[in-house]
Amino acid sequence: MKKFLPFLFLAFVSLFIFSCDNDDNVVGDGDTYSKVRDATGTFTSADSYTLSMDLNISNTDVVLVYRRVNNLWQSIPKTYYLDNVTAPNTGRELDYSFDFNTQEVNIRTSANFNQASMSSAEANQYLNNQTFRIVLVPASAAKGTNTVDTSDYNAVIKYYGLNDSNVSVTKAN
Template sequence: MKKIITLLAIAGLFVLQSCTTSGYFETAPIARNEVFEVTTSFNSNNNYGRLVTFNPPIYSSDVVLVYRLSGSNSQGDVWELLPETYYFNNGALDFGYKFDYTNRDVDIYMIGSDLQSVTAAFRLNQVLRIVIVPANYAKTINKNSYSDVITALDIKDNQIQKINL
């Protein structure tokens, strides 16, 4: 019996010695405050949506914010926080932008009953900024203001990562 236990112990050592954990560390979530910029068009080919994957994943406690470049003025670019909704004069929904996210990706998409009829200015070449906000900042910053969020996270324009899809 002692020989069998000794043999199993030695075999166990060899098995454990060949194991590595590098795969875990490569996909483990990391704390970060980052901004990604994506230019995309919403059309029937992509079902009026765009999926952006986080690699490596973010912590599930982090918050993801998405802003759409809606224009510019004398003070600079104007960024609108999603969700963003547009209505007809009668109050009915025309179209809008929404998103949802997990710790691995963010799905940005349009909503509406007739998205093909939405003008090209709102569908094509839309510039989106995806901001990952660590949990400790999420409750204290003004999320409605892109400028306030970027200032609070101390993100400079040269740190914004452009993603080509």
């Protein structure tokens, strides 16, 4: 029996040695590398209030888009409710949304009013010289709702280990 106990102990310890590996913190699907890119531009009626940015996107990527608001990144889609100074409570809504395919990302504004009628202050705040941050992440990890809150830019950057200190900027349209 004394000779049997060391073998039993060795078998028990080896079970833990072989069942542990360090690959648990790999985020991704193996062929997608997370990327961060900025796009700047002005929404105009000539471009149907759409900013287009050429970008090579794998079909296994998920695209997340954030709009710069002061010093923060705000997830889009997003709806703003605007007051009309001359006619309060008019229910004016301005929406930011985006779509993408394997070659480009399109960011657009739409409204339940004529965007050309915006005051210059509103146009400066919502249409002119807007900056968006586009983040490409692997689809497999982004699907799970318990993995990362994709509406929180800082959580996404931390989760995917992205360096956002020197992001390349592309002029949209």
